[in-house]
Amino acid sequence: MSLTPRPWRLEDRRHAKRCWWNWFEAKWQCANDCPTRREPGLEVGEGPAAPVKEKGVSAASSPSLDIQVLPEEVSEDADTMRHLADLINRVYAAAEKGQWLPGATRTSTEEITELAQAGQIVVARVDGAVVGAIRVRHLDSRTGETGMLAVDPEYRNLGIARELRRFVADLLRSQGIATLQIELLVPRDWDQASKKVMAGWNSRAGYKVVRKGAFEEQYPDLAPQLATPCDFIIYHKEL
Ligand SMILES: CC(C)(COP(=O)(O)OP(=O)(O)OC[C@H]1O[C@@H](n2cnc3c(N)ncnc32)[C@H](O)[C@@H]1OP(=O)(O)O)[C@@H](O)C(=O)NCCC(=O)NCCS
Numbered sequence: 001m002s003l004t005p006r007p008w009r010l011e012d013r014r015h016a017k018r019c020w021w022n023w024f025e026a027k028w029q030c031a032n033d034c035p036t037r038r039e040p041g042l043e044v045g046e047g048p049a050a051p052v053k054e055k056g057v058s059a060a061s062s063p064s065l066d067i068q069v070l071p072e073e074v075s076e077d078a079d080t081m082r083h084l085a086d087l088i089n090r091v092y093a094a095a096e097k098g099q100w101l102p103g104a105t106r107t108s109t110e111e112i113t114e115l116a117q118a119g120q121i122v123v124a125r126v127d128g129a130v131v132g133a134i135r136v137r138h139l140d141s142r143t144g145e146t147g148m149l150a151v152d153p154e155y156r157n158l159g160i161a162r163e164l165r166r167f168v169a170d171l172l173r174s175q176g177i178a179t180l181q182i183e184l185l186v187p188r189d190w191d192q193a194s195k196k197v198m199a200g201w202n203s204r205a206g207y208k209v210v211r212k213g214a215f216e217e218q219y220p221d222l223a224p225q226l227a228t229p230c231d232f233i234i235y236h237k238e239l
Pocket residue numbers: 091092095148149150151152155156157158159160161162163183184185194197198201204205
C-alpha cells in the first residue's frame with residue numbers, strides 16, 4: 001500500500017519556522033489565514049532556514065517528500081537494499097555510540113532485504129533519494145510495532161521522521177490495528193543524548209511507557225554485543 005504524500009516545498013519549511021503548527025500542517029492551514037505567512041524572499045528577522053540545496057536541491061526545484069511502503073520488488077534491487085542498511089547502520093552507530101561493542105551493527109543488507117520482501121519497510125524519499133526509513137509490522141491482530149526509525153543526518157529537523165510515523169500510524173489504523181508499540185533502547189547507568197531526544201518526542205507524541213526491562217532478558221542472543229548494560233523501554237499509543 002502506498003499513501004499519496006502531500007507535496008513538499010522549500011518555502012513551506014521556511015514559513016513553518018515562524019509558525020506554531022507543525023510545518024506540514026502549517027502549509028495547508030496557513031495558506032489563507034496565518035498572520036505569519038510571508039512570500040518567499042520577503043522574510044525578515046532570523047533569516048532563511050538552512051538551505052536544502054546543500055544536498056543539491058535548490059528552492060527553485062521544489063523538493064518533494066514521498067513516503068511509501070517499499071514495494072516488494074525493490075527487495076531485488078541490491079543497491080537500494082545496501083543503501084538502506086548503510087543508512088540505518090550509520091545513523092544508529094552515532095545515536096547508540098558507546099552502547100555496542102565495535103563491529104556490532106543495527107542491521108544488515110540481508111535483513112533489510114527480508115523485511116522489504118515482507119512489506120515491512122517504509123521509506124521517505126526526497127526527490128527520489130531514500131533519506132529515511134522505518135520498519136512496521138503486526139505483533140498480533142490488535143497490536144502493531146514500528147522500529148529502526150532513521151533519518152539521514154543531512155535531512156534532520158524537517159519533519160521527515162514525524163511524517164514517517166504519521167504514515168505508519170495511518171497504515172496500521174487502516175489495517176484494524178488499535179495499539180502501536182515502540183521500543184527505546186537506553187543505557188542503564190548513563191544518559192545517551194539521542195535517547196533523551198527520543199524519550200521527549202515519544203512523550204509529546206502521546207506514547208505512554210508500559211514496561212521497562214533488561215535488554216538481556218528480551219534479547220539474550222544480542223546481549224553479548226552490548227558494551228554497557230541497557231534497558232528496553234516499551235511504549236504504547238492507542239491509534
Ligand atoms: C530521531 C530521528 C529519527 C528524528 O528525525 P527527524 O526527521 O530529524 O525528526 P523530525 O524533524 O520529524 O522531528 C521529530 C520530533 O523530534 C524532535 N527533534 C528532532 N531532532 C531533535 C533534536 N536534535 N533535539 C530535540 N528535539 C528534536 C522534533 O522537535 C520533533 O518533535 P515535535 O514533533 O514534538 O516537534 C533522527 O534524529 C534519527 O534518525 N536519529 C537516530 C536514530 C534514532 O534515534 N532512532 C530512533 C531510535 S528508537
